[in-house]
Amino acid sequence: MKKIFMLLAMLVFIAGCTNQTEETENTGDKETTETVTYESENGPVEVPANPKRVAVLSTFAGNLMELDINLVGVDSWSKMNPNFDEELADVEEVSDESLEKLLELEPDLIIGLSNINNADKLKEIAPTVTFTYNKVDYLTQHIEIGKLVNKEEEARKWVEDFKARANRIGEDIKAKIGKDATVTVIENFEKQLYVFGDNWGRGTEILYQQMGLKMPEKVKEMALTDGYYAISPEVLPEYAGDYMIFSKNTETDTSFQETETYKNIPAVKKDHVYEVDAQTFYFNDATTLDYQLDFFEKSFLENE
CATH class of the missing domain: 3.40.50.1980 (Nitrogenase molybdenum iron protein domain)
Structure with a gap:
């Protein structure tokens, strides 16, 4: 018993x-x-x-x-x-x-x-x-996935390293373009354009959240709450910052780039538009964030 x-x-x-x-x-x-x-x-x-x-x-x-x-x-x-x-x-x-x-x-x-x-x-x-x-921020998301697969320590180390690298590069970018310079992120789909807030991939988390670069007021007004906002190419000048990141779908219509409206945007005239393949740029996973950060460092600091 x-x-x-x-x-x-x-x-x-x-x-x-x-x-x-x-x-x-x-x-x-x-x-x-x-x-x-x-x-x-x-x-x-x-x-x-x-x-x-x-x-x-x-x-x-x-x-x-x-x-x-x-x-x-x-x-x-x-x-x-x-x-x-x-x-x-x-x-x-x-x-x-x-x-x-x-x-x-x-x-x-x-x-x-x-x-x-x-x-x-x-x-x-x-x-x-x-x-x-977006229930949690993009870096906390990586840590959560690390917890899920028993890799929390590795995830936390990556986050700390990423933040340090992004902060350093961000300070270098602001020193070069000016702390008040604005940046717009756009993407084309069919005959429409989208501008993005600070949490919808396309490198927006890095530019606005981590680096603290400024968003044009019109973008802030229309895209910050929902994360993105659809516009026609004709009104792009109203949303264009001093610099533009163009997440470009080459298989859809890009003819707006041949119009006088587009060519007369100051950022376009100054060659401050940095184009990248949209398929590499959509998300905010850790691998893509590394790629986006490298792209921003080369585009802002190695150009001109």
């Missing part, structure tokens, strides 16, 4: 632990998978302590690449990013609709944005954690 009570006490203790162990039979041997509880925005989720096969359905592939996490599936936007070509060459393209493909890939963790479809079905395939875009 004493042995039974001891056994029951041990089982209660094990059940109450955060770290759990699942044992599965594999040709007579035991394969052990340790799990931990991640406190997601939707509540606690049991996830692998050290995930080996991660599928990313939106936005966060570059964070996981920076943390050296093995990816078995990524979203279409990540697959289109030229900067990710080499690392994602053998990684499958997946979405929240490709349930059969995800089953075949056998991920041990699925990560996506909070607006993904089929969340309940995805949870049947693997533990699924979602994040609401």
Whole structure:
């Protein structure tokens, strides 16, 4: 009887632990998978302590690449990013609709944005954690992903290093262009242009939040709250700063650049427009942030 009570006490203790162990039979041997509880925005989720096969359905592939996490599936936007070509060459393209493909890939963790479809079905395939875009700031987001995949220390070190580099480069940029100079970030899609606030990718977090560069008043008025604002090419001069970052989609209409309206913008006349491939510039994951920072350093400090 004493042995039974001891056994029951041990089982209660094990059940109450955060770290759990699942044992599965594999040709007579035991394969052990340790799990931990991640406190997601939707509540606690049991996830692998050290995930080996991660599928990313939106936005966060570059964070996981920076943390050296093995990816078995990524979203279409990540697959289109030229900067990710080499690392994602053998990684499958997946979405929240490709349930059969995800089953075949056998991920041990699925990560996506909070607006993904089929969340309940995805949870049947693997533990699924979602994040609401901009619920936390872009650097805290990287740390949260680090916590999720047991790489918090590495994530925090990257954030501190990134902030130091961005601050240094930002001070050099302000010293060169003047602390009151304004910067506008634009992007073209079909026959419309977009201007961006300070938290919608395209390097805006670096320019405005980290470096403290100034946004034109018109952009601040129309784009700061929602993150972006659609304009026609005809009114671009009203939103143009002393410098412009043009996140350019070459496969859509860029004929506005041939108009007198565009050519007469002071930033254009002074060659203060820095163009970059939009597909490399969309997001604010850690890998893309490194690329954006390098682009800003070369554009502002090595030009002219």
